[in-house]
Amino acid sequence: MTAETHPPRGRPDWVWYAGLPAAAGAWWLLYSQLVGFSEWATSLFPVARDSHTGEALAFFIYDVPKVLLLLTAIVFVTGVLRSWFSPEKTRAILAGKREIAGYPLAALLGVFTPFCSCSSVPLFIGFVSAGIPLGVTFSFLIAGPMVGPVGLGLLYGLVGWQIATVYLVFGFAIATVAGFMLGRMGLERYLQDWVRELNAGPVGDIPEERLTLADRFRIGAEQVREIVGKVWIWVLVGIGIGALIHGYVPEAMMLRIMGGEAWWSVPAAVAVGVPMYTNAAGVIPIVEALLGKGAALGTTLAFMMSVIALSLPEMIILKQVLTYRLIGIFLAVVSLGILATGFLFNLIL
Amino acid sequence: MKTVKVYGPGCKRCEATAAMVKDAASRLGVEVSVEKITDAKSIAMAGVMSTPGVAVDGKLVHAGGLPDTAKLESWLTA
Secondary structure (H helix, E strand, O other): OOOOOOOOOOOOHHHHHHHHHHHHHHHHHHHHOHHHHHHHHHHOOOOOOOOHHHHHHHHHHHHHHHHHHHHHHHHHHHHHHHOOOOHHHHHHHHHOOOHHHHHHHHHHHHHHOOOOHHHHHHHHHHHHHOOOOHHHHHHHHHHHHHOOHHHHHHHHHHOOHHHHHHHHHHHHHHHHHHHHHHHHOOHHHHEOHHHHHOOOOOOOOOOOOOOOHHHHHHHHHHHHHHHHHHHHHHHHHHHHHHHHHHHHOOHHHHHHHHOOOOOOHHHHHHHHHOOOOOOHHHHHHHHHHHHHOOOOHHHHHHHHHHHHHOOHHHHHHHOOOEOHHHHHHHHHHHHHHHHHHHHHHHHHO | OEEEEEEOOOOHHHHHHHHHHHHHHHHHOOOEEEEEEOOHHHHHHOOOOOOOEEEEOOEEEEEOOOOOHHHHHHHHHO
């Protein structure tokens, strides 16, 4: 989703050092006024506040500025942090590690390494040809989207730290364990032929750029411009769906469909979630509304994980290097991990 | 004449990078041929992991994200 960007030169450094605290202050001020603002804005519409429409409207008007503010802050901070990482460095770290240590490390690096889904093929080949085990490479590729900072940060802001923590721990565990299982299966023979035969060239030795802190801020700001500019539409659609659920879906119906008693709801949530494709920023408002209406935590987690972590477009990109059979096994193993998480939480809560 | 290869699967940034190379070259009055390499195998063989990558006269000078204009000009005049 993200990619390393080289800082566009422009404003002098001091503008960044002075402007950033000011921007953070303005952000905080706006964020603290959200409830008051949304109640006031909702009251301008000619609908009763406690009607279905009023509830949906209030949800929408409150969540849109909130999610956009959170998204901006998360993307900026992530962009700055990721400027210390690159796929080349990650590859060098992983190539030197023993396989067992490689899985959790790959999952961790998957969260911090900047890479755009359009480079996942060269990245995959770069990893595998450097002798990084296939399973470790999968751990990296699963963790990136699954425990991405955008999903986690929004979950924290919209649903609360408890559920965000549960998601972090289990997302990370799935990436590690699924990678390990895939690694044990000896799937190298299911790579596309040309990938197996390929001895990719050594990664080009490009001298590392020296970046100042202001350069890293520039990178963060550039990421905000690019990512928020791209996903805002998903955010609006997601919040719109969340608002409809919040305002119109009766709790009794939610309990019947997504409650803890309905065991089949977990596999159903995965089956619906996998082909669904949206950015994490689009799905969290839906999750917020589902949980608010009494959907079971396990079912909701399963839905969220399968939407965020498994996506059809990514599978189509990976088809260049993986055979259908390997894609199938990959989907099955990750889905099993998600199902297990869903059942576990419905059982213990 | 310099040969510039831009490695990338045809994403927006790759197009933008190729356009930047052409712009810089015409600004500097340097003659260049810009080739876009979009095939995954060739990208991997060139040792590019983050796209777009840029090679000038067979030497990889950049990978990942849009190149910096000042740097781009220095590669073309080197």
